[in-house]
Amino acid sequence: MSDPVQETPDRYGAYPRLSAEQIDALASRGQRHTTDIGETLFHEGDPSYDFYVILSGAVALIEGYGTPAEREISVHGPGRFLGELSLLAGQPALLSAVVREPGEVLNIPVDDVRALVAHDPTLGDLILRSYMIRRSLLIEMGAGIRIIGSRYSADARRLRDFAARNRLPYRWIDVEQDPTAETLLRQLGVTPQETPVVIWRGQEVLRNPSNDELARVVGLAEPSIASSDYDVVVVGAGPAGLAAGVYAASEGLSVVVLDAVAAGGQASTSSRIENYLGFPGGISGGDLAERATLQARKFGARITVPASVTALDAHDGLHLIRLADGTEIATRTVLITTGARYRKLRVPRLAEFEGTSVYYAATAAEAQLCRGDQVAVVGGGNSAGQATVFLAGHVAHAHLMIMHDDLSRDMSRYLADRITALPNVTVHTNTEVCDLEGNGRLEEVVVADMKTEHSQRIPATALFVFIGAEPCTTWLDKQIAVDHHGYVLTGSDVPADAVTDLRQGTPRRPYLLETSRLGVFAAGDVRSGSIKRVASAVGEGAMAIRFVHEHLRLRQG
Template sequence: MQMNGLVETPDRYGAYPRLSEGQIETLEARGQRRSTDVGTVLIREGEEGYDFFVVLAGKVANYEAYRTPDERLISVHGPGRFLGELSLFTGQAAFFTSVVAEPGELLDVPADALRELVAQDPALGDLILRAYLIRRSILIGLGVGIRIIGSRYSQDTRRLREFAARNRLPYRWIDLELDKPAEDLLRQLGVRPEETPVVICPGGQVLRNPSNAELARVVGLPAPHLAEATCDLAIVGAGPAGLAAAVYGASEGLVTVALDAIAAGGQAGTSSKIENYLGFPTGISGGELAERAVLQAEKFGASFNVPAEARSLQTREDGHVIGFTDGSELRTRTVLIATGAHYRKLPVPRLEEFEKTSVYYAATTAEALMCRNDPVAIVGAGNSAGQATLFLSKYADHVRLIVRGADLSQDMSRYLVDRVVRLPNVEIMLHTEVRELLGKDSLEALLVEDNQTGQRQLVDARALFVFIGAEPCTGWLSGTVALDHNGFVLTGRDAEEAGAQRAFFLETSQPGVFAAGDVRHGSIKRVASAVGEGSMAVRLVWEYLHTTGRTVVSAAR
């Protein structure tokens, strides 16, 4: 359909569905009709808290950088379609501007009214949520959203890009090493080299080398705003275990607060695709799984605070106090430790130097685009390494999978092994270890050694991906709860053997403090088991509150 020279964007994968007459009538009971004129701005880039609009007649176009030299048309919608994307639910700033392209009529539904309706009408809610999730993925693929301008050799540039990617923020990276006009522009604006990278946010606000917290605040992420009142359950870590606990805790009526130092999703959130998770036969990316879980938990009333890095845990008579690196505190009746684990690092010279530019511990689109058409190496033999190999093989010119052992199937699931060995641009190097990283400003090659013959060779690699196991994120718990010799949290009988008088299955040596997921001693390092432990922990929290006679905050209100 063509109107005023603009062609309506075809529906792709359910991103732009049309509402039925019955669904429009349901929405109309909570909104109002309004006539529209050409040029009327409905949603403005950088705006927070916009309404939900359904096009009844006429046409609406979405633009990035509307009425600027960088203006770009994103999509066009006609009658029956609705506007917006995931930011309407999350409270983030809008990443594009919606403008009336042909006069007609709209249905305007306040965002709060839409959220209530979505909770009451699952079919309509699923339709809108699915479309918004796909639209967010489309924006990420198009590079619409914030612009990060910085050098590929800058550690802060990498930090900001990883923060945006982990939080599923649409962004475009402009490399100062390759884009001369961008460098000239920064010079004209008086931006000094030490002030880069620069972030241009929706709406035009310019940030000079912002912290993660500052960027989160500007784009509308749920930055820390910890209340004075005591909550029922504080979840430290928003990986699969923490997200499951947030969903079940909030749905069971507990005042629930979830916190994470970087982004929701944890280690699983960095996975390009999880193919063996129940209920997703075609697989799902870790980022999308986390995004869905956050929306689900928020629907039940859970609060999320990102970034919020815990640094201490104290026990008091009326509960516990969590201290954060910014000096703030949160009082809570119970705590769930779900901080997971972080990847181990290779014991090789110059690792820290190349970590700024060429060494990665996740394989998402952000990292893949950095090494498009280049040779890359992956170290590891578990499922994370296998998934990374499958994903990166679509972008990299040549992939070398470096495995210390002699059998790839020892730690990797059979379905992954079968697919990896069939990839034409993947070379599997068994019983091989990395000895040196070589290069000037960025990685150029690896010196590897056959650990059976001792023979060494150089292999080309512009990027190195490391998946060699994990270490628990428990440094902030030192002296607070019992840990095993590797730093994992002891729970249940293990906690009792360490001195606890009586502990529930997932309870630590400190009464009222629980642990779930990869951070727990004896846990099974799988997404499904972490989700199960997170949900189970909520039931044990209820038992603890009941047996100790503590009042649930929500019940007291």
């Protein structure tokens, strides 16, 4: 008689056991099913799959099942449940579930599970918390898709950034450094010149896919969002946009949230937000974005990424949103939450190194590429401070450059104190970057003292830039009034002669967060006069929906 299959030990609450009472509650919505050894409950890449509770026996979760790259991720026994965030998000399965020991399972349709998550706080919190931890573990293990390419390739960098920003588990295989890369490419019939490639479902090859193509494959993008029946279209899925999606959907409005890159906006690139209310231990920007996205979808909001908005127009009394792929969306109201993008340094050779060595975010993906190296960080605000603290835990040494002599002038005191205490961080005050040096990849940053004009070379394989931001409003093309910096004017700041109404009646004065075109609102960092903080962006996003309701009420009247 063979030994019983050993379960994978629980980690951080990723694999909890359901109580008998919880299993009974789930049983009323599902069906019992007897399992046999080798049976596959769901396959990697399945567009949708059920929620399974193991009543007896054992089930393994396997990456690349049936391929040379097969890898067992975890094994689960009685009382445990299967799946991870992809199940709740409506994305394809990242792993295959294969029966290792015969027994019985309870399978519940995913729609019923979403309803349980929404209406049973205890069970819903258990499932959601476990799924988020499992996603983090998959990212840590490098499970999921595989990206093969050169670290010097701008397209490989683009694909890695897209996966990291969207919290997609992936394994990076460097053709220059990974000894398995050549063999793997040969097995797949791919030459090094054809890289970067993405490997999906163990053997499906995507040759240098666009972000849109990758998003469709992994289930990020909504199948179809073209419609003329939305109450509100939210452009930008940062904290303000996600908050608006939550409140609009929970209050019965039909809403779609669009973003060109990833849910979470710039906040999702923060390694840790420590001053956000309700999280005394801090929370990473990625985790906050993930929670908010699930919450919005739970109430029925549609969120699609990437969806690049190119223009705001009007048609038949409705606002018209045009996307880069030709899609047009007509809507009764619009909320602009496109935020701001980081400014770039004006130094020679910046464009040359942007594809390989210059970063505008400091996440686990960037830290992995810089592990054990010396890096440079430019900026004196909280974003630069958070990046420095995070990177210090992964790199040999971090050099922080600021253009004045007081680290706490523009940075929260707690961050400045923490940076000062780090032994592997050097703060260079009154310093600006003059040049970048390297052959193919950054090797040195040339800096100068702004008082003495003395220059020096600092060894660095990566440069992280956090020097302020500029609004993402060029797509508005003068349809909406903006201030002299390009930020959207709202409320009493809108000049009286700039107010327009699609109904061609006598325009009223805009509401507090309403723009010069009635029915179009703005919230968060893109709004003129806003406070550039996550908490205020969330508040404005929620508040904007209150004014959306008021506008719709007047429109129907």
